[in-house]
Amino acid sequence: LLALLIGPPGLARLTERRGLAPRLGLSLRATALFAGALTLGFVLVCRPDPSVLRAAVCGAIALLALATGRRRSLVPALATAVLLLVLYDPWLARGYGFLLSVLATGALLVLAPGWSEGLRRRGVPPRLAEALGAAAAAQAVCAPVVAVLSARVSLVAVPCNLLAEAAVAPATVLGFAALATAPVAMPLAELLAWGASWPTRWIAGVARAGAALPGAGVDWPGTWPGALLLAAVTVAVVLAGRRLVRRPWWCGLFGALLLLALVRPAPLTRVVTGWPPPGWRYAMCDVGQGDATVLAAGAGAGVVVDAGPDPAAVDRCLRQLGISRVPLLVLTHFHADHVAGLPGVLRGREVAAIETTGFEEPRQEAEFVRREAAGRHIPVTRAVAGEERRTGPLSWRVLWPPADTGPPTAAGPPPGTGPLAGPGVPAGPGVLAGPGPLAGAAPPPPNGPVAAPEFDGPNDASVALLVRTGGLRLLLLGDLEPPDQQALLRSPEAAGMAGVDVLKVAHHGSAYQDPELIRLVAPRVALISCGTGNPYGHPAPSTVAALRAGGALVLRTDRDGALAVGGAGGAGREVRVTRDGASG
Incomplete structure (x- = not known):
């Protein structure tokens, strides 16, 4: 939502030159005030759930830096947001939603840029490299916590997130606009909601299709020792992946094996596992x-x-x-x-x-x-x-x-x-x-x-x-x-x-x-x-x-x-x- 006004967060030093704010002739401080009102409305409409609060406080701190003209850094903003929210409500520290939100955001800020840059150096198109780096970083950091919650590890999260990513922004913006306009203009709100339904259906369809794959996930111990084990396995996979990306043939082989594991064609499955029995x-x-x-x-x-x-x-x-x-x-x-x-x-x-x-x-x-x-x-x-x-x-x-x-x-x-x-x-x-x-x-x-x-x-x-x-x-x-x-x-x-x-x-x-x-x-x-x-x-x-x-x-x-x-x-x-x- 804030990107509509101040531009993409990845261009922090140039945010005042992107988005709608400069086109509307708003000064930096006016932009920060208007964006603050938008952030407050976001919390009121979406309800103050842990992930919503985390997003709002991060945005508010970035806006404060924008209004004061200080150099903006999103990692300190995230750290400050977490500190303030936990001091305000210590029970947030025990909330899985809050934990996952913070971990995912931290991964996008700390790991994703380096991973994306590494993929670009190896010939991956810039937009695909950025999306793949973000999805992989979020999955790597959040997977141990998700394993505690569900006792499973998803093998389709990264490709599903890549397919769903393009629909997130229009679904969020149109959905928020529909909620905001419903009290004053219901016909307009219905039109906006209808527009939001299309990207939302795409996201839900991607989730259902991914979950329906025979090899969509593997069982994993749903305990904190199991989470630590998964974290160690993830680190090992990342280190091995850095070597594999230098060898395209090996990448292709492992990609084909992963595809077979996900799809599990019935003839191959019958030969390997004996299921279903003749x-x-x-x-x-x-x-x-x-x-x-x-x-x-x-x-x-x-x-x-x-x-x-x-x-x-x-x-x-x-x-x-x-x-x-x-x-x-x-x-x-x-x-x-x-x-x-x-x-x-x-x-x-x-x-x-x-x-x-x-x-x-x-x-x-x-x-x-x-x-x-x-x-x-x-x-x-x-x-x-x-x-x-x-x-x-x-x-x-x-x-x-x-x-x-x-x-x-x-x-x-x-x-x-x-x-x-x-x-x-x-x-x-x-x-x-x-x-x-x-x-x-x-x-x-x-x-x-x-x-x-x-x-x-x-x-x-x-x-x-x-x-x-x-x-x-x-x-x-x-x-x-x-x-x-x-x-x-x-x-x-x-x-x-x-x-x-x-x-x-x-x-x-x-x-x-x-x-x-x-x-x-x-x-x-x-x-x-x-x-x-x-x-x-x-x-x-x-x-x-x-x-x-x-x-x-x-x-x-x-x-x-x-x-x-x-x-x-x-x-x-x-x-x-x-x-x-x-x-x-």
Whole structure:
């Protein structure tokens, strides 16, 4: 903002000769006063957060030097700003936002100019050298602190910052102008905000694209000793980089290796890591505290059950599995940890249909699903017990929730009608006709249609599936609670659930499980999707113990990462489970 008046900070000695101030005929002191008012407005509009205060005090000190005619130096200005702010509010010293802001600014002032000059001497164009030096310096200094916060080290921060840098200034200036003019001229403010939305969308798009890369980051100890280790590694990389820039061929080689590490092409990844394993039938993605699983349905195709809480995580998992077509996406219920990742499933993939539960709560998430589906013209239907489907080598039966004799919800037509009917075959009530991508029958329950029970919450209405693929039998229970698990035991479907090969444990392995159902199902392998250090204590030790007591191999994504199941299944036959990068 101040650069509009006094010019770029890199030209400190000539700032009075750049910017708008000399064109408006303002003296140095008038420029400093006007810029001070602009700085105060910046703090008021943007709120006095630590990074905002740091920027404002740095700017105020530089303006004081400008007004008094003293030689300006931004490093002493930064040091003075930090000292004054910490004396005013000592708790700022414990704020990560303040620390990162100061470190980034210091890196731009101390390291970036020398690094940029070194790149220019080696033939890098001046503008690119300046941008690259600034991005690399900020990343090098801030990365240890970020590692403490996130327990990860980004490998895409520098290129992403380079791509986003050009949009920062227009987004900031136009956004600030929109906020400042909104109280007096709302139409003008809306126009300015619309203008600011374009660079802002670019920044957000760059961030999402970078985070979605399979190799976007590596896990790192989220402790201060881990930060010191990263700082040492950074120094070593910088020293090695100074030697490498003198050897273009080595630079090109390491650049190509870094690109491969970021993109991780599926064929190369499979050769190096063994993931995904050949012949996998079912995969449980590592999406943190949530659910996202995939059933292999032919070359490049997979039936996806739930989308997890994070679009980037589920998109990364599906790309690693080579999934480009989704004949059906089943959303077991509308909790955010199962549906918020929906945009990641839709990203760059052909999704033929979405099937959901009829219990549309929470309302906000249900609306979100309908909105995303409508934007892609994807039909949304409702799953009911007794429905049977098949696609490719897959076949499955919906076990829960029970059918409803009432009218269908706004989610879509009842099963067997509308857009899921295949071409050339009449679709009557209860029929999902072929030869389209999905085929099967959805007869009423054996004892006739029954009214759906009164559900206490979304978990009770989770879609539960019994799946058969390549000889394997899998039971996917969504987030069903014990009363509904007991209802399943009393239903005609109970006999088909006995002795399955794989159980997707309900509700992330919570303590609320029906022991009789676990004894009946008696899985050979039990898989639990949960996040590292989640606040719910999932999975519960009692649930893990009960599964192991029944002879199940228990694996969980918080410790074992993504999981893939293969093999023939059945009594005496092999069931193979592979961790992402290691065999289980």
